[in-house]
Amino acid sequence: MQLYDKKEISRDFMLEGENGCLMPAMRVFTESIKFLRTHLEEHIRSKTDGIKPQEIDWVLTVPAIWSDPAKQFMREAANNGGIPNSRLILALEPEAASIYCKNLPVDRTISSGGRSTLDAFAAGTKYLILDAGGGTIDITVQEIKPDGNIKQIYMANGGDWGGVKVDQAFDEFMLDIVGMETMDKFRNEDKAEYLSLCREFEVKKRGIRPDSTAKITLRIPLILSEKFQEVKGVSLKDSFKSNKSMSWVGDKLRVDPDTAKDFYSETCRQITHHLNGIFQEPAVVDTEIILMVGGFSESQMLQEAIKSAYQNKTVIIPEEAGLAVLKGAVQFGFNPKVINPRISRFTYGISTNKRFRPHTDPEDKKQIVNDIMYCRDRFGKHVERGQPIEVGEVTDQRTYNPLKGDQRRIRLPIYASLSVDPEYIDETECSYLGDLEVDVSDIRGGCEREVVVGMRFGGTDIAVEAVVKSTGEKVDARFNFLR
DSSP states (O other): OHHHHOSSOOTTOEEEOTTSOEEEHHHHHHHHHHHHHHHHHHHHHHHOSSOOGGGOOEEEEEOTTSOHHHHHHHHHHHHHTTOOGGGEEEEEHHHHHHHHHHTOOGGGEEESSSOOHHHHTSTTOEEEEEEEOSSOEEEEEEEEOTTSOEEEEEEEEEESOSTHHHHHHHHHHHHHHHOHHHHHHHHHHOHHHHHHHHHHHHHHGGGOOTTOOSOEEEEOOHHHHHHHHHHHSSOHHHHTTTOTTEEEETTEEEEOHHHHHHTTHHHHHHHHHHHHHHTTSTTTTTOOEEEEESGGGGOHHHHHHHHHHTTTSEEEEETTGGGHHHHHHHHHHHOTTSBOOEEOSSEEEEEEEEEOOTTTSOGGGEEEETTEEEEEEEEEEEEOTTOEEOTTOEEEEEEEOOSSTTOOEEEEEEEEESSSSOSBTTSTTEEEEEEEEEEOOOOTTGGGOOEEEEEEOSSSSOEEEEEETTTOOEEOEEEEOOO
16 A cells, blocks of 8 residues: 555655564565565475476566556565566556456356356457455456457556455544544554454454344453543443443444444445546446456445446456456466557656747746757657557657767656646646666767657556667666656
């Protein structure tokens, strides 16, 4: 979630543990990936000696709504964890789930609307994928092509409305019961007991169903009752004798089923509200199928909320919806071009200097280089928001020159915009992503050196290539999106 929430990501940003200790996020992700890599390699060695580590391709899944810096962060963490870039594939989670579900037999899905899975994934069929995880909700809309492959017809979107929101609702419920002072003391002074209560709710919430009539029972740690008595001067049990939505039995809190169901209300409301907007988009309006995947999609509360809100649509939920991403990622690794084209979420471009346009460009952006008037901060567009892009396609190659004769590297700031056709990089809807760095260490030709830069946006993350125009020589070019 921190990689989704952070607007600016650096290689050295810190994560805070439940115990308050700080550790570099890069180290946390690197060591986690390294453990998984070594565990698999050891398992393979114990079973066979016919597979070498350098023969293994690795697929790392990320939410489709993650930023480009977040994807680069994960790629570098995987590299640091011992997975070479040449053997690493990033897969977008809702896409991976879609690939898996498309090939499922009918008896491995739960479907509303009476439509079989075979019919649901026929050529020409459009469907919305709702990938509901613990942290985020990832949404994308796709269509089956005549050759059986998949094309994206609406850009990836979503938000932080995952299963954690249910946990937060329970946390707020407990806060209302015991008060801020008691809850803060409990969280900070007795973290083990606090985490124990959270884990117990994590288990119990899976049993909350739309048709539930029984109360859910939670063991309340004794230390929480003691801290409440210390702060309030009365016992926790006596304080809520008149509350009809809950009752106390020994050290157990019994919560009324309607109150328990209400823990899901806000996140379900946010999800359906967002979906309502998506279904009004011209490219999506005739989509009749919703495919629910991800661990949170196994919740009957979320399932019922989606089915109730969209009774005129077919809702398909695969068995073991929480494993759909994992299994689909393996299939994606064998055919990374199965989803083609994709729709660009942003307009991408480079901050560049262009010839100054009198009466058009702002005077404060005028600068003179070698007796020529330039306008700084112009948005040099490479691809625009909503544009379909083929996998591997080099979009809108552009030529750049160094401004100084002895310049050895061209640094091109990269920007993303929600606008289709931005003029300048400091417009409201523009944001700075990072830099594209191009090697021009051969200084022969001075300022006349021309480098043709092409970017590939059709993959799961952005790639770049650069060629010296006069010689055709490829030169090193790479993105640096991490501050």
